[in-house]
Structure formats: C-alpha cells, structure tokens
Amino acid sequence: MKTFFRLAGLTRPFAWWMLLAAIIGFATIGSGIGLLMTSAWLITRAAMQPGISTLQLGITGVRFFGLSRGVLRYAERLISHNTTFRILTRLRVWFYEAVEPLAPARLAAFRSADLLQRIVDDIQSLENIYARVIAPPLTAIMITVLMWFLVGAWSTGAAVGVLACQLLAGVAIPLFTAGIARGKARNVMELRTEQQLLAVDLVQGLGELRVFGQLDAYLDRMQRTENHKLKLQKQASFIEGFQEMLSGIAMNAAVVWVLWALLPQLRSGGVSGITLSAIVFGVTASFEAFQPLSGSFQHIEADIRAGDRLFEIIDAEPEVKAPTQPIPFPAEQHVEFKELTFTYPGNSRPALDRVSLSVPQGDRVAIVGPSGAGKSTITSLLVRFWNPSTGTITIGGREITSFDPETLRRNIAVVSQKTYLFGQSIRENLKLAKPEANDDELERALSLAGLESLHTRLDDWAGQHGMNLSGGERQRIAIARMILQDAPIIVLDEATANLDAITEEAVLETIDQACKDKTVLAITHRLHRMERFDEIIVLNEGRIIEQGHHEELLDRNGFYAGMWRLQNEVAV
Template sequence: MKTFFRLVALVKPYLWWMALAAFIGFATTGSGIGLLMTSAYIIAKAALQPPMVALQVGIAGVRFFGLARGAFRYAERLISHNITFKILAKLRLWFYDAIEPLAPARLMHFKSGDLLQRVVDDIQSLENIYTRVLGPPLTALLVTALMWFLLGSYSVSAAMIILCFHTLAGIGVPILTMQLSRGISVGIMKHKAEEQVLALDLIQGIGELQLYGNLPAHLAAMQSAETGKLQLQRKNAVIEGLHESLTGLLMNGAVITILWTLIPSISSGATANGIALSVITLAVMASFEPFLPLPSTIKHIEADQHAGERLFEILDAKPETIAPANPIPFPSEHAIQVKRLSFTYPGSTAKALDSLSFSVLPGEHIAIVGPSGAGKSTITALFMRFWNSREGCINIGGHNITLFDPEELRRNIALVSQKTYLFAETIRENLTLAAPGATDDDLKKALTAAGLSHFASKLDEWCGQHGMKLSGGERQRIAIARILLQRAPIMILDEATANLDGITEKEVTETLTAISAGKTLITITHRLKAMEKYHRIFVLEKGKIVEQGVHSELMAGNGLYRRMWELQHMTELG
C-alpha cells in the first residue's frame, strides 16, 4: 500500500475540496432518503383519510427533498468532476516535470509504446483516485451514521440491524469482490500495454516484419493480447453484476429483518405505528445506494496501485545528469578541451570511447569522422550532457562542463542531429523552442537564412505528427532556423545531412557553412564530403583517435581516412 499512499499524497492539496464533495454526495443521498421517507409518510397517512392539513408537512418535505436532491446532485457532480480534472492535470504536469530530466539516458531501456501507455493510460486511470476510491467510502460512512441516528430514534434493535447489514455491504461484499477479481484489473492493464507496444511496433516496423516473414506471428501476438484482455473484461463484468446483486440482496435482507423485528412491537402498540414502519422500510432501501460503488473501489485501488508502480518505476530513477548546487555562468571564452575521455554504456562491456583527447580553438571548424560504431555520436551525447562520463572530462573555457547548469550548457551549444524532431504543433511553436521571445520578424529572417523563405507566410501551419507534413530536407532546414534563433557560440552537427538526397545535402551543407562562420563548429559524420574546409579532421575508430590532420595530409597517408574516402567516392563514381 506504500505506492497507494504516495499517490494519495499527490492529491493532498485538494483535501478540503474532496471533503466538501463527499459531504455534498452524502447530502444528495440523504435528500433521496428524505424524499422516500416523506413520500412513504404521505401515502401511508393519506390511506387513513386525514384532513389535508395533516399532510402539509409531508408535502413540503417532498418538495424540499425533491428539489434539494437535484441541486445537491448537480453540485456534487460539478465539484467532483472539477477536482478530478484538476487532479489529472496535476498528475500529467507532475509526471512530465519528473520524467523530462530522465531523458534520454534513463529512458533508453523502455519501449516507446510502453512509455506511451504509462504517460496516457496509467495516468488516466489515476483520475479514479478520488471519484472511485476516496469519495464513496466516506459518503457511505456518513449515510450509515445518518441511518443509525434516524432508526435509533425509533428502535435501537433496528439501528443495530441496519449497522450490521451496512457493514456487510461496505466491507464484506468488497472483500469478496476483491478475492474474486484479484489480478483482473492489473491483467487488463498489462494486456493494454502489450497491445500498445505491439501496435506501435507494427506501424513503425511493418516493412521489416514483412521482409523477415514475422508479420503473421506479430499479428497472432496482437490477437492473443486482445483475446486475453476480452476474457478478463468478461470476467470483470460478471463479478460487477455479482456484487450489485449481493448489495441488492443485503438491502432486501435488511428490510425483511427490520420488518420481522418491528412488526410484533407495532402490533402490540409498544413502539412506532404502521406509518412509521413504512417510512423506515423505504429509508432502509434508499440507504444502500452509496454502497453500490464500494466493491469497485477495491478494484480501482488495485488498478491505481499497479499504475502508480509503473509510473514510480520510472520516476524513482535518479537522473543521469543534475544541475550543480552552485552552477557557474557559461564562459565568454569557448576553447574546448577533451581530456582522456572514456565512456561505456550501461549493460555493455566494450568502451564506446577510450581515452579520447583533443582540443578545439574558439571559431575553429573541426570534423570527427569514422565508420559506424566508432563512438562519434557518443561524443555528442557527452557534450550535451545526456550522459556523464566517469573517466576523463570535457572543458569549455577552462571549466568542466559538469559545473554548468545543463540547461545553460545546452542553450550555448546548438545541435543539429541526424533526426530532427518536430512536435505536432505549428512551425512558429517549433521555432520558438529555441527562442521563446522571438518576434515574427525574427522567425521569418531565420527561415529565409535557412532557405525556407516560402515558409515565412506559413508560421501557423501545422507540421504534422513528428513533422511528417514536411520533407526530410525541410525538417533539417527548420533545425537550421532554430540554431540561428538560438545564437549559440558552439555548433555541433551530428550526421546532419545523412538522410538527405545529394542535391538537398549540398544545399543544406552550404547553408550550415554560411551560418557557422565565426563560431566553433564540430561536425560529426561518416560521409567524407567537403572535407577541405575543415581546419582539422579527427579520424575515430573503436573509440580512439587513430589519425588527425587536414584533408591533404590524411589523403597523403595510407590510413583509415584515405580508405574511407576512396571507398565512398569510388562508389559514387561507379
């Protein structure tokens, strides 16, 4: 239950609102009880044909409780739904604020479909924490106290009877339901998560599944997950019908028992009369209404606890990089020194980088080249502090980058990666990520400089999911526009043109060359094109620098760089 109490702590700011909603829910049920009691009184009293004045109190009570019940029901729904939506918004913001520092290092072991399930469905299930878990038991408890007071004024034995039956309905039936439905809610959530992962894998990898002949097996796995979920949902429906029937059975049992107890005393005239008995009977029947949702409360506790465990599994992870207690400002002098930098990814034994050392002067343009798997992109990840290295260091302006606030560091290093990510928003919103205070004129100038002058009039055009309404070249140019707006003194191009066609690659490369003038530029690539423009080139193999120099010097040798250049250019010529 530790997870459940942690979840309850998250909604603690809304405690008084939840108490108010529960009290109004009690008032709604109480008005329903009062309505039936006064209605029973009028019907039973009218059967004795009294003067009209004797029915006035009952008539006024019916009017009052009828209007009050509708008003209280509306107020209860209004307040409870408002609380629910506030709790849901708080949970989403809380989860995003907690998960954002974990990316990408701590999230690499989770599949995107599984993360999506946690972000959407698991948090969505927690909206029940008040309406289905915390509120109903409190309302039922207040109704039990009300019935003890009402029936106790007529008969203590009747009050004891209703207390026993309410206890069975409020504790016994939920416990029985819990035993019968143990694991069902969790099982349904697991099947949904499995379906989410399989569906996303199908959408993103249908080509590979067809190529390797695994599509039928993948579809069979999806069908199996759906079948398992439907079976659990059917079982869940049967159990829900059962607990509703049991609650109804207890209600009838309470009515019969109370009648059995009170009728002899009424016949002898020792206690209340027959009119009171009819009033008590309908009050008992109405009092069981708030007990109907209680068995579901147990199932929602189980589901909420499972959802909470899945969320806390991520959130309890310690971020790979954290801001220092007293970060220093980013220096105005941007000389870069990499000293004996080594890094090994978690779960791997091979070093991605092995005692790497090099320096970059302010305004210098260097290229880091090498075959796939040489460790080039790891350098980018360490520069941006997506990961921390346990061996060696990266200094900028003579200061270790771990002394800077990570956000401040990233604002001063502009990155264009192989895959530019665009949010499913407008072009304007994707650009202002780099400069939140940028004006329309700033955005238009950046787009024009990036070769997208025709987009200057389309700032409010939607980019599509992952920017798929735009071509690969347009997405890369959007990235270029963003780094123009960012105005960072250091630029890193990590395979920035790897997925572009030859013509677009040439245009994007020329644009990047133009905007990098006067800035420190680190280009990371395996494609050896326009290498003559770089002041120095570092050749990386198995995490180590095996060659360095300018293009002409490296071509004069007979090393890896020349072999890569000849292979690529011979392939292009061929």
C-alpha cells in the same frame, strides 16, 4: 498499498474540497432517506383518511427532501468533478515536472507508445482515486453512523442487524468480488498498453507491412489482443453484476431483520405500523451509499497498477542534475575533453575510453570513424544528456557541470542526422530555436539555409515527423534552426548522413556559410570536403587512434587513409 498512499498524498491540497464533497454526498443520500421515510409515513397515514392538516407536515417534508436531494446532488457532482479535474491537473503537472529532468537518458529504455500510455491513460485512470475510491467510503461511514442512531432509537437489535448487513454490503461482498476479479484490471491495463504499442507501430510501419505482405497477420494480432481485452472486460462486468446482486440480497436481509426485530414491538404497540414502514424504507434508501463501494475495491487495483507504472519512471534518478549555484556561460568557448570514459547502462564495453581532445575557439574539428566508434556519444556528453563515467568536459576552462543544463544547451546548436519536426506548422518548428523570432528573422534563416521557397509556406503543416517535406528540406530546416539559435558552439552530428551527393554538397555549403566565426565540432563517417577542417580526430572502438590535418593523415597511410581510399573507390 504503499503506492495507493503515495497517490492519495498527492491529493492532500484538495483535502478540504474532498471532505466538503463527501459531506454534501452524505446530505444527498440523507435527503433520499428522508424522502422515502416521509413518503412512507405520508402514504400509510393518508390511507387512514385523516384531515389534511394532519398530513401537512408529511407533504412539506416530501417537498423539502425531494427538492433538497436534487439541489444537493447537483452541488455534490459540481464540487466532486471540479475537485477531480483539479487533481488530474496536479497529477499531469507533477508527472511532467518529474519526467522532464529524466529525458533523454533515463527514458531511453521506454518505447514512445508506452510513455504516451502512461502520460495520458494511466494518469487519466487516476481520476477514480477520489470519485470512486476515497469519497464513497467516507460517505458510507457517515450513513452507517446515521442509520445506527436512527434505527437504534427504536431497537438496538435492529440497529445491530442493519449494521451487519451494511458491513456485508460495504466490506465483505466487495472484498469477496475483488478477490475473484483480482488481476483482471491489471491485465486490461497491460492489454491497452499493448494495443497502444501495436497501433503506433501499425501507423509508422504500414508501408513495410504491406511490402512484406504481413499486414493481415499484424491486424490478426491486433484483433486477438482486442478479443482478449474484451473477454476480460466481460468477466469484470459479470463480477460487477454478481456483486450488485449480492448487495441487493444484503439490503433485503437488512429489511427482513428490521421487520423481525421490530415485530414484537409492533404487536405490543411500542412501534406503530406507520413508523415501521418509514424505518423499512429508510433502511432501503441507506444502501445507496454502499453501491459504489464494489467499484472502489476494483478501482484500487487499477489505480495501484497505474501508480506503479508512473512511479517506475518518477523514482528514476535523473542522470543530469543542475548545480545549486550555476555560473554564467563564459565568453571564451574553448572546448576540451579530458580523459573521457563513458559506458552505457547494461553494456560492458565502454563507448568512449580515455578520450582527450581540444576544440579551440573559432576552429573546426572533425571526429570521424566507423559506425559504433563512439562519435555520437561525444555529442550526448557535451550537451549533458549523459554524464561521463570518468573524465571532464570544459568550456572556457570551466567544467560543464557548473553551468545550468538549459543555459549550456542554448549555447550549443546541434544539427543531427535525425532532425525531428513536430506535427505543426513550419513556423512553429522554426520557432523552437527562437520563440520570439518574427517573420523577417524566420525568412532570413530560411534564405541562409537555401529554403527561399518556404517563405510563403510558413503556416503550412510540416506533417507527422516532417513527412510533407523532403529529406533535404528537413535538414535545411535544422540548419535554419541553428541560424536562429545563433549559438557560439555548433555540433554537426552526421548532419548529411541520409542525403544524396548533390543535396549533401548544397547543405555543406550552407553550413559553411552559417558557421563562420563559430566553434564547430563535426561528427561524421563520410569523408567529404575534409580539407576544410583545422583538425581531424579519428575514433575507433571508443579510442582516438589518429589525429591531424587531412593531408597529414593521408601521408601517414593509416586508418584514416584507408577509410578515405575505400570511400573514394566506392564513389568511383
């Protein structure tokens, strides 16, 4: 229950609104009790054909309770729904504020569809925490107290019997049915998550499934998952119906108990038949407060499961924390890596092992090596997606941990091989780098990136993951972003890895023009136009094995020269 109390604690700012809604809910059911009791009194009294003046009070009572019940029900729904939406808003903001510092390092272990399920569906399921978990027990407790005094005014024995039946309907039966249904809500949530994962993979991998002839098998798997979920939902619905039947029996038992307890008084004249009928109808109406309690017990399990999934992420310690007193970004941007060692979680071999290198301001330095050598890890450490295990990174002589992470990233423009374009317009994708940019600035950046053809297409949809654009256009948009960002430090992380030779040449020419007077760190395994770099660092298995100028490294006839010859032989 620790998770439930943590979730309930998040609703504390709305405690007074929740209490008000519960009180109005109590008044609503109380009006229903009053309506049935006055109706019973009016009908039985009218059967004796008294004068109209005798019935006037009952007629007025029916009108009052009938109208008030409708008005109060509306007010209760208005306040409770408004409170629920406010709670959902708070939960979403709370979750995002907690998750944002975790990205990307601590979220790397989660699949994107699973994260989406937690952000959307798991939080959405928590709307029940007030409307179906907290509020119904509060209302039921108040109705129980009301009926104790109401029935107890005529017979303590009858009040005890009604209380016993209410506890049966409100506690024992829900606990019993919740025990039968235990695990089903959790399993349904897990199956929904699996469906989300399958659906995302289906959309993204539809081409591969068709090519390999596995589409039908994949759809069968999705159908089996859906059938399993439906089976569990049918079982849950059956249990819910069974619980309603048992609650109905408890209500009827309360009525029988009241009749049995008050029968001696009826015979002795202590209670009239009119009063007895009113009490019976009041007891019947009071059980409206106990009907939602079965759902309360069942929703607790779903809420706890959703909370566990959310807290699994929330409780993760951020890899990177902002300093309490960040310093301004320096005007001098000499980048230096000192004895840098880093090991990814779960790996025994370090991705980087005591790496030291220097990138003077205004210089262009290339880091080359085979795939898996640790090149891209340097980018992740430089922009503080991760912190090094040992060693330091400095810019202008100051450790990057002393800068605010957002300030650091604004001053480092990264062009990677995986340029992510959002499913929005080209304009919105460009403004990611400079939100306040006007059309003239956007068109200038596009022109410098060689995308003059997009000047008139700024409002065109880029497509999901930029699929409405070619690979070359996507890379050039990344360059346009870099131009708009106008950062003093540029990192090119395999920026041309997925391009053909002609497009690569054009993109490299564009990058050279855009990076004049900038500090450039280029990471690549393709040795093309390497003579333009001031220094080349050769990385293998996380260690620097060679460094120098292009011609110097060729003359050494070492690892770099071997890579150069191999790539040129393949090209020929």
